[in-house]
Amino acid sequence: MTTPTGRFAPSPTGPLHAGSLVAALASWLDVRARGPQARWLVRIEDTDTERCLPGMGEHILSQLADCALLPDATPVWQSRRGALYARALEHLKALHLAYPCACSRKEIDELLAERGVLHQRGGERVYPGTCREGLHGRTPRAWRFATEQYEAARTSRRLCWTDRRLGCQYQDVAHEVGDFVLQRADGPWAYQLAVVVDDADQGVTDVVRGADLVDNTARQILLQRALGLPTLRYLHTPLVLGADGEKLSKQNGAAPIDTRTPAAALAALNAAARVLGLPLSQAARPAEALPGWIEAWRALYNPRP
Ligand code: GLU
Secondary structure (H helix, E strand, O other): OOOOEEEEOOOOOOOOEHHHHHHHHHHHHHHHOOOOOOEEEEEEOOOOOOOOOOOHHHHHHHHHHHOOOOOOOOOEEHHHOHHHHHHHHHHHHHOOOEEEEOOOHHHHHHHHHHOOOOOEHHHEOOOOOHHHHOOOOOOOOEEEEOHHHHHHOOOOOOEEEEEOOOEEEEEOHHHHOOOOEEEEOOOOEOHHHHHHHHHHHOOOOEEEEEHHHHHHHHHHHHHHHHOOOOOOEEEEEOOOEOOOOOEOOOOOOOOEOOOOOHHHHHHHHHHHHHHOOOOOOOOOOHHHHHHHOHHHHHHHHOOOO
C-alpha cells in the first residue's frame, strides 16, 4: 500500500508569513491525521534564483522547527535536482509534447495585441502558439508544453478535478492557459514541471497548499498524465487576506511571523489554525498545541488513510 505522504513546499523568497504558515500547518495536520505511518516532507523550491534570497531556505526550516513542524525526512532543495527535471523534459520531447520557443514577452504581447487580446488571467499571457510549427532559424528562449497537441488526443478538452475543500474544478488548459513554459533558456526550470516531477519522485500522495495555487493544478495534472505519473489528491486552504482585502503574500510585503519564543510561535500557529476553522489552543508551546488540532482537522477535512 502507498504511504500517505504530504509536503510543504515553500519558495525561499522571504521568511514564513501568516499565509505560508497556514499551508505548512494544514499539510502537517493532514498527514498526522492519516496515522503514524504517514510522512510529512519539506521541499525548498529554489529554482527561481532571481527571486530566492540566500540563507532563506535555512531560515524557513528553523521557523518551522520553532513551530514544532518537523519533517519526517531531510528536506530536498529543487536547485540540486536539475537532472530529474531534465530527464522529464527529454521524456516529453520524445513524446513530441515539448517544443522550443523563441518568442520574447514583448513579441507575445504585440501579437496578442494585434489579435485584440489584452492581458488576461491576472496579467498572464496565453501563448499564441507562434513556435509550434518550428523556430524558423530563431534562437530558442524556452521549452513549452504542447498543450494543444496533448489535449487533442483526449476526449474532453476540459480537465476536471476535485478539490477536497472547494469541490469540482475544471479548466480548458489549451484555451485558458495555453502552451506553458517548462524551462527557460537561461536555465531555470519552471515551477509546473519541477513540482510535478518532485511530487512523484518523493511519493507525495496529498497536496495541501494555499488557494492561490488552485489555478496551477489543471496544468500539473496534465503534466502528470503526459509523464505517466499518478494524479494526487488536492486540498487548497483559505487565504489570509491583508487589510486591503488582497491575498497576503511575500510580494506585497507580508510581515514575517515571529517564532523566536514558544509563546510567539504558538500565537502564529493559533492565527493559522483560526484561518483553517480550528479551535484556539490554550497549550503552552507549539509541540503541545499541534496534536490537539488533529481530531478537529479530521472532522473538517476528512483525510482518508
Ligand atoms: N513553492 C510554491 C509557493 O511557495 C508552492 C508550491 C506548491 O505547494 O505546490 O508558492
